[in-house]
Amino acid sequence: MSQTLSASTLLAVPLAPLAGAVLAGVFGTTFGGNWIGRRLSHTLTILGVLVAFILSAMTLKSVALDGARFNETLYTWMVVGGLKMEVGFLIDSLTAMMMVVVTFVSLMVHIYTIGYMEEDEGYNRFFAYISLFTFSMLMLVMSNNLLQLFFGWEAVGLVSYLLIGFWFNKPTAIFANMKAFLVNRVGDFGFILGIGLIAAYTGTLNYGEIFAKAGELGALSFPGTSWMLVTVICICLFIGAMGKSAQFPLHVWLPDSMEGPTPISALIHAATMVTAGIFMVSRMSPLFELSDTALNFILVIGAITALFMGFLGIIQNDIKRVVAYSTLSQLGYMTVALGASAYSVAVFHLMTHAFFKALLFLGAGSVIMGMHHNQDIRWMGGVRKYMPITWITSLLGSMALIGTPLFSGFYSKDSIIEAVHFSHLPAAGFAHFAVLAGVFITAFYSFRMYFLVFHGNERFDQNPDAHHDDDHGHGHDEHHEPHESPWVVTVPLVLLAIPSVVVGFLFIQPMLFGDFFKDVIFVDAAKHPSMAHMAEHFHSAWAMALHGLQTAPFWLALAGVALSYYMYMVNPALPTAIKARVQPIYTLLENKYYLDWINENILARGARALGVGLWKGGDQAVIDGALVNGSWKLVRWVAGAVRWVQSGFIYHYALVMILGVFVLMTYFVWLNK
Numbered sequence: 256m257s258q259t260l261s262a263s264t265l266l267a268v269p270l271a272p273l274a275g276a277v278l279a280g281v282f283g284t285t286f287g288g289n290w291i292g293r294r295l296s297h298t299l300t301i302l303g304v305l306v307a308f309i310l311s312a313m314t315l316k317s318v319a320l321d322g323a324r325f326n327e328t329l330y331t332w333m334v335v336g337g338l339k340m341e342v343g344f345l346i347d348s349l350t351a352m353m354m355v356v357v358t359f360v361s362l363m364v365h366i367y368t369i370g371y372m373e374e375d376e377g378y379n380r381f382f383a384y385i386s387l388f389t390f391s392m393l394m395l396v397m398s399n400n401l402l403q404l405f406f407g408w409e410a411v412g413l414v415s416y417l418l419i420g421f422w423f424n425k426p427t428a429i430f431a432n433m434k435a436f437l438v439n440r441v442g443d444f445g446f447i448l449g450i451g452l453i454a455a456y457t458g459t460l461n462y463g464e465i466f467a468k469a470g471e472l473g474a475l476s477f478p479g480t481s482w483m484l485v486t487v488i489c490i491c492l493f494i495g496a497m498g499k500s501a502q503f504p505l506h507v508w509l510p511d512s513m514e515g516p517t518p519i520s521a522l523i524h525a526a527t528m529v530t531a532g533i534f535m536v537s538r539m540s541p542l543f544e545l546s547d548t549a550l551n552f553i554l555v556i557g558a559i560t561a562l563f564m565g566f567l568g569i570i571q572n573d574i575k576r577v578v579a580y581s582t583l584s585q586l587g588y589m590t591v592a593l594g595a596s597a598y599s600v601a602v603f604h605l606m607t608h609a610f611f612k613a614l615l616f617l618g619a620g621s622v623i624m625g626m627h628h629n630q631d632i633r634w635m636g637g638v639r640k641y642m643p644i645t646w647i648t649s650l651l652g653s654m655a656l657i658g659t660p661l662f663s664g665f666y667s668k669d670s671i672i673e674a675v676h677f678s679h680l681p682a683a684g685f686a687h688f689a690v691l692a693g694v695f696i697t698a699f700y701s702f703r704m705y706f707l708v709f710h711g712n713e714r715f716d717q718n719p720d721a722h723h724d725d726d727h728g729h730g731h732d733e734h735h736e737p738h739e740s741p742w743v744v745t746v747p748l749v750l751l752a753i754p755s756v757v758v759g760f761l762f763i764q765p766m767l768f769g770d771f772f773k774d775v776i777f778v779d780a781a782k783h784p785s786m787a788h789m790a791e792h793f794h795s796a797w798a799m800a801l802h803g804l805q806t807a808p809f810w811l812a813l814a815g816v817a818l819s820y821y822m823y824m825v826n827p828a829l830p831t832a833i834k835a836r837v838q839p840i841y842t843l844l845e846n847k848y849y850l851d852w853i854n855e856n857i858l859a860r861g862a863r864a865l866g867v868g869l870w871k872g873g874d875q876a877v878i879d880g881a882l883v884n885g886s887w888k889l890v891r892w893v894a895g896a897v898r899w900v901q902s903g904f905i906y907h908y909a910l911v912m913i914l915g916v917f918v919l920m921t922y923f924v925w926l927n928k
Contacts, residue, residue, distance in 0.1 A: 260317060260325040265344050268307045268314070268354060269393040272361070272386045275303030280383030296379040300386040301365045307393065308358035315351040319771065326399055326463065337458050345399030345462060347775045349602065352766075353396040353534060356606055357527055360613045361389040363747035367617050368518045370743040371624065375516075381421060385522055388414040392527040396534060401450045401460040404535065408446070408499065411528045412439045418523065419515040428514040435508035442498015442505050449491030456484065466541040466777075473545040489542055489549035493556075496532025500586050503560045507850055509583055510567075513575040517620030520575060524582045525613035530605050533589045537598040541777045547680060550594050550783075554675075554682040557590025558689035563848070565696035569703070570844050573630050574619045577704045581656065582612055584693055588671050591686050596783035597674035598776045603759075603766050604667035611655035611664055611755035614748060618649035621744050622708060625737040626715060632704055637713035641737035646709050648748040653705050655755045657698040657812045660800040663759030668694070669799070669808055670767060670789065677788040694808045698815025706823045760796045768793050 283289065283296035291299075317323040325346035332340045344350075364385060372378050391414055395407025412435075420432030454460055456475065457468045475484040496502070501509040509529070513520060523529065536543060536553070543549055561584050568580035585608050592601035623630055625642045639646040655664040672694075675687045715737065739745070765771040768790050780787045793799065803809050822829045834841050846852065900911075 260314065260323045260346055262325075262327060262329060262344070264310060265314070265325060265346060265397070266329065268310045268358075269390050269397065271303040271306040271310075272300070272393070273303075273390040275300035276383045276386035276390060279379050279386065283379030283383065291379075293378050296382050297365070297369055300382040301362070303386055304358060304362045304365050304389055307389065308355070308362050311351070311354035311358045314346060315355050318346065318348050318351040319765075328399070332402075338454060338460065340402050340460065341400055342403055343399040343461075344397045346397065348771050348773075349534075349537065349775045350396055352602070352606060354393065356609045357389065357392050357396065360525060360609055360751075361385065361522060361527070363613065363617070363751055364518045364522045367521075367620070367744055367747040368516075370741045371518055371620055372516060377421060381418075381516065381518075384414060384418050384421070385519065388418065388519075388522060388527065392531070395531055399462055401453065401462075401465075405447070405450060408495070408531060408535075409443070411531060412436065412443070412499070415512070415519075415523050415528050418519040419512045421515050421519070425514065427511075431508075431511040431514040435512050438505055438508040439498045442495050444494075445491045446495025446498075449488050449495065452484070452488045452491065462538065469541045469545060472542065483546060483548070485542055486546040486548045489539075489546050490552060492539060492542075493532075493536060493549065493553055496536055496590075497556065498532075499535075500529050500532030500590065501560075501583055502532075502556050502586065502590055503563065504850060506560060506564065506583050507847070507854060510576055510579045510847075513573070513579050517575065517616060517623060520579070521613040521616035521620075524579065525609050525616060529582065529586055530589075530609065533586070533593065533601055533605050536593045537602050537776060540596075540598045543593070544596065544777055544779045544783070547782070550596060551680050551682040552594075553590055554594030554678075554680060554686045557587045557592075557594055558682070558686040559587070560584070561587025561591060561693045562689040562696070565693050565700065567844055567847060568700040569696065570841065571700075572633050574622060574632050574635075574704060574708065575616070575630060577632070577700060578612070578615050578619055581615070581697065581701065584697060585612065585656075588668060588690060588693070591690055592671045592674055594680070594686065595671075595674045595678040595683065595785050596778050597671065597785050597789075598778065599767050599772045599786070600667065600670045600674050602772075602776075603763065604671060606762075606766075607655070607663035607667040607755075607759050610751055610758060611652045611662075614648060614652035614751040614755050615656065617744070617748055617751065618645055618652060621645040621740040621748065622649075622737075624740050624744065627737075629715065632707040634714050634717060635708045636711045636715065637709075638715075638737050639709040642739045644739060644745040644748060648745075648752040649709070650705065651752045652755055653701045655759075656701050657816070658694060658808055659812070660803040660809065661756075661760060663755055663757065665803060666759035666763045666796065666799065669803055669806070670763070672808055673789055673792075674785040677785040679782075679784070691807060691811065695811040695815045698812040699819045702816045702819040703823055706820060711824055711827075760800075763796050763799070764793075 278291070278299045279296040280286070283291045283293075314323075323346075325344055328339075328341045328343035330342040332342065334340070365382070368381065368385065372381050375381065388411060391407050391410035393407075395404055395411065398404045398407060416432045416436045418432075419435055420428050422428045450460070453465055453472075456472060457465050459465060459468075469485075472485045472488065473483070476482060477484045477487045498505045509524065512523065515523075543553075564580050564583035564587060568577055568584065571577045571580060585604070589601045589604050589608070592598070592604065621642065622635070622638060622645060625638065625645065626635060629635070651662075655662040658665045658668040672687070672690050675683055675690055678686075762771075767786075778786055843849070
C-alpha cells in the first residue's frame with residue numbers, strides 16, 4: 256500500500272458531496288427554514304463535487320503513475336458469527352478511473368443545472384439530490400466489500416426515484432419514478448440472492464477474500480442440481496446488473512425516466528447509475544471467468560439490448576428519448592463486451608460513453624431551452640445558426656457516438672466489435688451480428704436527430720400543438736426564434752466535448768493493452784482469448800484509426816449517416832411512404848415491442864391477482880378463518896359442551912358416578928367371559 260493514498264483523503268471524496276447535499280437539502284429548503292438562498296446552495300454543492308473531482312484526479316495520478324493502492328477497512332459495523340459487515344475502500348485503477356468519470360460528469364451537470372433549473376421552484380432541492388446521488392455512486396465504486404456495494408447500489412436507486420419524480424405534480428413523472436423503482440427491485444432481488452450465496456459459501460463479503468476462494472466456488476455444485484454453484488451466483492449477480500444497467504427485459508424504466516429534468520438524464524444515464532452494473536461485473540471478473548454459461552447468457556442479453564433498443568430509437572420524436580434509446584443500445588454494447596470476457600473494453604466504453612452521452616443529453620437540454628421547451632424534433636430545424644455552440648458540440652458528440660475514427664467512441668466501439676469477433680463462445684456469432692448491425696442503426700437515428708434539429712428548413716413556427724407541455728410541465732402558446740443558452744450551459748458542453756474527442760485516442764493503449772488494469776481485471780486467456788488476439792493486432796491509436804477507414808463498421812456508420820441525410824434532408828416524403836408500407840412493424844416499434852403492455856396487463860395484473868388470492872384465500876380464509884378464528888370457535892364449542900357436565904348439582908355428579916361404576920362393572924364382566 257502506497258503512503259500517497261491516505262484514508263482521510265479518500266474519505267473526503269464521497270463526504271464532500273454529501274456535505275453539500277445535506278447543507279442544501281436541509282438549510283436551503285422549507286424543511287430547514289430556507290436559511291440559505293439559491294446562490295449559496297449551488298455554490299456549496301458545486302464546491303463539494305469540485306473537491307471530490309480534484310481529490311479523485313490526484314488519486315488517479317497516484318494509482319496510474321506511482322502504482323499506489325489502498326485496501327483497508329475503515330469501520331466495522333457488526334460481526335455475525337464469522338461474517339464481518341464493514342465499511343472500507345478498495346482503490347485501484349478501476350476505482351480511480353470511475354471516481355474521476357463520476358465526479359467530472361457530476362461537476363459539469365452541477366454547473367449546467369444553474370442555467371437549466373433557473374426558474375424552477377425546487378432549485379435547492381434539486382442540487383441536494385444530485386449531490387446526494389454523486390455521494391451514493393462514489394460509495395458504490397470505492398467499496399471493498401459487497402455490503403457497501405449494495406448500500407451504494409440501493410442508494411443510487413433511491414435517489415434516482417427522487418430525481419425522476421422531481422416534478423411530483425406531473426402524473427407521468429410519478430408513474431415513471433415508481434416504474435423505475437419497481438423494475439430495479441426485480442433486478443435487486445437477484446442481486447441480493449447472489450450476494451447471499453457468496454456469503455453462505457465463502458463466509459465473507461470482502462472482495463479479496465472472495466476472489467481467493469473463487470477456485471473453491473468453481474468446484475462446487477448448487478445443492479440438489481447438477482448446476483455449477485458459480486454459474487448460479489454469476490447469473491444472480493448479473494440479474495442485478497440487468498435492472499440497474501437497463502438490459503432487456505428490465506430496460507423498460509429507462510426511457511420513461513426522461514420525465515425527470517434533463518440534467519439528471521445526463522447524470523443517471525451517462526456516468527453513474529446505469530453504469531453501476533457494468534462496473535460490478537467487471538469488478539467480479541474472477542468469478543464470471545469461471546462460468547461460460549453465465550458469459551453466454553450475458554452475451555445474448557447484451558446483443559438483444561444493443562440491437563433491438565436501437566430500432567426503437569429510429570421512430571422517436573422526443574429529442575431526449577432518442578438519446579435515451581441510444582443509451583440503452585450502448586449499454587448493450589458494454590454488456591456484450593463483458594460476455595466476451597473483454598472487461599477492460601467494457602469499462603473503456605463506459606468511460607468514453609460517459610463523456611459523449613452526457614454531452615448529448617446536455618446538448619439536448621440546451622436545445623430544449625433554446626426552443627422554449629419544445630422537445631419534438633419534427634418542429635425544429637435550422638437551429639444551427641441560432642445556437643452555434645450547442646450545434647458544434649452536439650455534432651462532436653454524435654460523431655463520437657457513431658464511432659467516427661479518431662473520436663473516443665470509435666476506439667471503444669470498434670474494440671467491442673473486434674472482441675466479440677475473436678470470442679469462442681457459442682453466443683458470439685449472434686452478438687457479433689447484433690453489434691455490427693447496431694453500428695448502422697446508431698448512425699441512422701443519431702444523425703436523423705441531428706439533421707432534423709440543426710439543419711433543413713425552420714419548422715419551429717409550424718408546431719400544431721401550440722399549447723404543448725414543456726419539460727417543466729408549463730404550457731407555451733407563443734412561437735419565438737431559438738436562442739443560444741447561457742454560459743453556465745455552454746461551458747459544460749465545451750468541456751465535455753474535449754474528452755469526447757480525445758480520450759479514446761489517449762487511453763486505448765494503456766487501458767486495453769497496457770498494465771492499467773493489471774491485477775484488477777482477471778481474464779482466463781486460455782479459455783477466452785479475445786483480448787490476447789486483439790493485442791496481437793493492435794499497433795497504435797493512429798494505426799487503428801487508419802485501419803478503421805477500411806473496416807465494415809466505418810462503412811456501415813457512413814451508410815447510416817448518408818441514408819438519414821437522404822431521407823430527412825433530400826427526400827423527406829420517403830419516411831412517410833415507408834411508414835405506410837410497413838405499418839405493422841412501425842406499430843410494433845411504437846408500442847415498444849408491447850413489453851409495457853405485457854408488464855402492466857399480464858405481469859402486474861397477475862401479481863395483483865396472486866396477491867389478492869393469497870390475501871383472501873390464504874390470509875383471510877386459511878390463517879384468519881381456519882386457524883385463528885377456527886381455533887377459538889372450536890374451543891368455544893368444546894367449552895359449551897363441557898359446561899353442561901359441570902352443572903354444580905350433587906345429584907348429577909352422583910348419577911354420573913353410579914353410571915360410571917355400572918359401565919366399568921359391565922366391561923369387566925364382559926372381559927372375563
